[in-house]
Amino acid sequence: MIFHKVTSLKGEVTIPGDKSISHRAVMFGSLAEGTTEVTNFLQGADCLSTISCFRKLGIEIENTPDRILIHGKGLHGLSEPTDTLDTGNSGTTTRLISGILAGQPFTTVLNGDASIQTRPMKRIITPLSMMGADITSLKGNDCAPLRICGSQLHGITYQSPVASAQVKSCVLLAGLYADAPTSVAEPILSRNHTELMLTGFGAKVTSSGTTATIEPEPDLKGMKIEIPGDISSAAYFIAAGLIIPNSEILVKNVGINPTRDGILRVAKEMGGDITILNEKISGGEPTCDLLVRSSSLKGVTVGGEIIPTLIDEIPMIAVMACFAEGTTIIKDAQELKVKESNRIDTVVTNLKAMGAHIEATDDGMIIEGGYPLHGAVIDSHLDHRIAMSFAVGALGADGETTIEGADCVKISYPEFYESLKSLIQQ
């Protein structure tokens, strides 16, 4: 897909449903008694992978344009699938479903695409094995394909070495099937959608600092869920509005859960002109609209506790930093190496191709902003976050930019390019 520099972005965009929350609605709705009705569900390929897996586990799920109906069968209502569950490109599907499958009285094999088959699964194999699960990486490389022979699980207290909501959620979901309460502590608090939504379904989940604890065998009851817009998708329009001159974008329906809102805090610290409007609670999560205007940005240091709250937005922050005066340092972000692509490498290589002054570090990158970017051929590595971040960067770069594998945005934001184009002023 080819992009050129634009002079101004104006208008409004409504952000589609949150990917993390959409996955969880399907999973928890499947484990609840009765029907769960979900509106503003994200029809991205990752969430469709979750639907397909739960259908194979015997759950009837009606997917219509205005709502999803999940006919849950209760905690013990899943049935043995007849073939491998395909988790596609989705780390969230792979890791969360593994926690559920560990507690089932049957064996399942899970696999996904080439990217999923390189993503680390030892981080879930270790705690699930401590709980008594029999889980094997079939190629012996601690990645998918995984075979999970479910069994009676034991409650554990687990200290996770990584701040990861996927690890935390996996262990808490296995804890639904354990013989005693299960606790997970993490080095820094990660997104808490699992804790919030499971509580809504009737589970007993308590959180204290960076530790979450779940009681086993709750009666989960189907419910209605309105999914808020995904701040990780909003990030592209926030950045676009700030870096493109003469721009004003109203970004509507953005989830601003404090465990996810790091991008807003960083954009404001960089000098971004962002006004929060219409704050409300939707589906148990805080949401708002954001009015974003072109701004003169300055470099910042991003590291420590804020990292889990903006981990998926770092490619966009790196591109934004090229349009800011001064130095931006991104650190404590080693997790970027184990996403859909190695996002330290893919960001640094592609930004260098556009003329940016950027160096990779072991846990992030250092960017000298203020040097104009020029068009280049960008390899997305089929990573949706890379394609979207560079599409925005291309609108501020001189000349022509080609994004290879641009179609991968279907993973988390199928309408991304249409929404971006609708803002371009001729």
Ligand SMILES: O=C(O)C1=C[C@@H](OP(=O)(O)O)[C@@H](O)[C@H](O)C1
């Ligand atoms: O739990 C989730 O929904 C997610 C957690 C994060 O991954 P980690 O748990 O690996 O940090 C994030 O990068 C991913 O996009 C979605």
Ligand SMILES: C=C(OP(=O)(O)O)C(=O)O
């Ligand atoms: C890392 C991501 O997702 P997942 O881990 O679910 O593949 C992402 O969406 O940026």
